[in-house]
Amino acid sequence: MGESLFTKVWNMHKVKTLSSGQDQLFIGLHLIHEVTSPQAFAMLKERGVKVLHPERTFATVDHIVPTKNRQRPFQDELAEKMLAALESNTTDYKISFFNLSTAYQGIVHIIGPELGLTQPGMTIACGDSHTATHGAFGAIAFGIGTSQVRDILATQTMAMNKSKVRRINVSGKLQKGVYAKDVILKIIEVLGVKGGIGYAYEYGGEVIENFTMEERMTVCNMSIEGGARFGYINPDQKTFDYLKGRKFAPQGEAFNRAIRFWKSLASDPDTHYDDVVNIDVSDMAPMITWGIHPGHALEVSKSIPALNRFSVDEKATAQKALEHMQLKEGQSLLGQKISVAFIGSCTNGRISDLREAAQFIKGKKVHKDVFAFVVPGSVQVKKQAEEEGLDKIFEAAGFSWRGAGCSICLGMNDDQLVGDQVCASSSNRNYIGRQGSPTGRTLLMSPAMVAAAAVKGELVDLREVI
Amino acid sequence: MANEIKKITGRALRLAGDDIDTDRIIPARFMRCVTFDGLGKYAFFDQRFDSKGKALEHPLNTAKAEDSPILIVGRNFGCGSSREHAPQALYRFGFRGIIGQSFAEIFAGNCVSLGFPAVVIEGQSYDDFIKTFQSDPDSSVSIDLEDQLVKISGKKFPFQMPQSSLKSLLDGKWDSMAELLSNKEAIEKKYQELPYLNQFTGV
Structure with missing residues (x-):
């Protein structure tokens, strides 16, 4: 019996079984922003605990940024205080921060992929429910609460239960004017907002395969709106082509070795899924x-x-x-x-x-x-x-x-x-x-x-x- | 251990309605803060007050809310954003346990991290529980984690909760950091094994 990408990547990152029965899962990439991280840093300080692997956490500021006047200090004093806290926390703990003045600031789920930080086969966590976006690359990516942000900062791991996997095959040919956004809204209409609780969604089928990486990100992004904490797509040539040459992607010979590794992660053809759903989108309107x-x-x-x-x-x-x-x-x-x-x-x-x-x-x-x-x-x-x-x-x-x-x-x-x-x-x-x-x-x-x-x-x- | 959570007992407050999302529990504009302190007063703020700050009719605005450690909710409670601010706001408002028909996954996990049990009574049993509660809304309700039962007016209703959540609450290990930290050696070994942290050598 074959294994799904979800199972392969999960098992690869499992550190131990905890006393509660949960798995201690290694988190390969931790992304943070100004809203859900300050309390986590405060807890670390209170307990006198260091950040174990600051090189595996990356920060940006996105939620509170004014879009008209980005001059510091912000007019909103509370927003200014939140950004100042992220600045001092990332400085104190030596964490890379793509602040406003850099060329790389942006929404956390946009910058991860565009910088090549997001890669197939990683576990990616962020105190933000739309983290499944990164699953478009064949990563296990998911949203967490602030207590888990603290745990990952302190240990590069967190306690977690493995989910079941539902394969969603999307077939047909999209009409002009119908996009990836429409496809994920259709999936949520069909499966409901509670349908994904307890599941990771594996999206596949000809429509998903034909989508660009950006379209795939749109689909995976809204997994949580369907109740699924994880959504992912098996990596393919489009994934590799997208990553090639990006700032944090492997370079030179390492990139070729990476492709061999990434290819081995895709769900096996004889994978047994916990559930399979087929959706035809041929006649669908926006x-x-x-x-x-x-x-x-x-x-x-x-x-x-x-x-x-x-x-x-x-x-x-x-x-x-x-x-x-x-x-x-x-x-x-x-x-x-x-x-x-x-x-x-x-x-x-x-x-x-x-x-x-x-x-x-x-x-x-x-x-x-x-x-x-x-x-x-x-x-x-x-x-x-x-x-x-x-x-x-x-x-x-x-x-x-x-x-x-x-x-x-x-x-x-x-x-x-x-x-x-x-x-x-x-x-x-x-x-x-x-x-x-x-x-x-x-x-x-x-x-x-x-x-x-x-x-x-x-x-x-x-x-x-x- | 001081952190062990075995039983929550007291009056219960019912908040009717399904699919109550975390934006409703704590609107985003109240998350402009760097600590969770003081979030309690913003729980369900936009449902409790009008645009001029006048109190509206809402279960959390009643005198009873002040000494009700248990919150009763419906289906898919806590859907949406992963903000831990949501359970934090409810906890700081004064709730110590939640009974519902189902919970969104991230919300339920966040509750456990605070030592704040969110338990599920399913199907017909939930309807019977609500009927019993409504016949005497001021009676004492107990969430008994050891027996895995909700007890009210001499009746018992079995509840569901992930076994790992139940165990970590009963053992007082819902704050997982210490146990995670104790496996540092295994963490470092994992770091050395993962291809993407090691230039993809050996693949």
Whole structure:
């Protein structure tokens, strides 16, 4: 019987069985940011414990960064204090920090891959639930709490239970205007927001294989929205080509040796999975969300289901969703007015996302009732976009062009919804209050769909306007 | 050991609703801080107060909330962000145990790291438990980890929890750092073995 990549990589990193029965798992790459790390460093200091392998932790600042004025000190004193804490902690413990002044700052899940820190066969942990993004490279990557950030800093290991593995085969041919974002929203619509609890998702099949690395990252990124802590894709030639020459990727002869190792990690053809799901996406329209969790997703051409179509489990939340969103059962979202359009986030803030949106927006104008803005995922993405003239395209259309960070995906900086504004958002979560206003309303979709909605001032079916 | 957690007993507060995410438990703007101190007052802030700071009707705003160590929730509680700020806020509000129908994975793990048991009563048993609770909402509820039972008004409801979580709470080893540190030699050996930390030699 063959083994999955998940099992191979897990076993390779297992240090011991702990007294609780959990595995002590070695973490090959630890990524930290300003929100979930300060308390971990405080605990280390309190206990007089050192960072065991500072060379395997890398830091960036992303959640609290203002996207308009990045001058220090920040206007927000609390944000300034958080960045100052990360600066002193990384200095004290000799941890590499891609701070604002460097060419590499950005959202933690964007910079890991673009720097080549993220590699197949690694265990990668970060105090951030979207860490599964790095699974696109065939790594076991997952979000952790602050106590585990402390444990990894102190021991380069953590206590963990191994998950089951569900293989998700995605087949068919995507229509024009349908993207990786739509595929993962479809997967979550089908399997639900609780479906992935206890599982690692292995994505495969022709659609996933044909995706670029950036598209694969978008898919893996939202595994947690389906309840799965891990999501990954077996590494292939595209993975190796992407990594070649990147700053922290193996160089020269070591790169060739690395490829041999990476190839050996892919799940064996005769792997027995704990579950297998097949999804055909051939006839699928672009996806949008209508409710208050990412499972409230539907094809834009369809209507919100009647309440009696929901199971007992889901009905109460669906009802609450309709109330919060000011929508009715059976209603279509086409024509829904929007007031904010956001392109960015660890889900869709990469160069290919910006290119897709820019291609649509070129020569068009943002609707007069819409505030639209683009937040590149990293300084490198921003630089690349500017070299290609994408910033000019966006600005000419009326978009605001910003600095790199998480921004209004979670509204920890000053980019926030006001009142019950409706935001067409390329981010990952539509929870109540997620974008900074308790009554704000979020509609998740692909960056190109956001661009189309920004122009029309309302939600449109992208297929009809391209 | 002082850290052993065997039983949580006291009044319980019920928070109805499923799929309550960590953004609702603690909105991101309250995470602009470098310590967990003081997070308790922000638990469910946007559900408890309107935009002018006026208190709304909410279970956590009742007098009973102040001396209820147990929180009763529904399905998929704690979904979303991995922020440990969420269980920290609930713990600092005063809760010491949570009973639910299911929990999101990262949230449940974070609870264990704080010595804060989150236990699951499944299916019909959950409905029966809620009925019993509602017939006398001020009665004392016990989460008994040794017996793996929730006890209320003379009735007993079995609960589920990963065996490793249960064991680490009962043994007082939910703070895993010391045990992890004790295996330093094995950690260093692993470091020497992993191909990507050793120039991919020997592969």
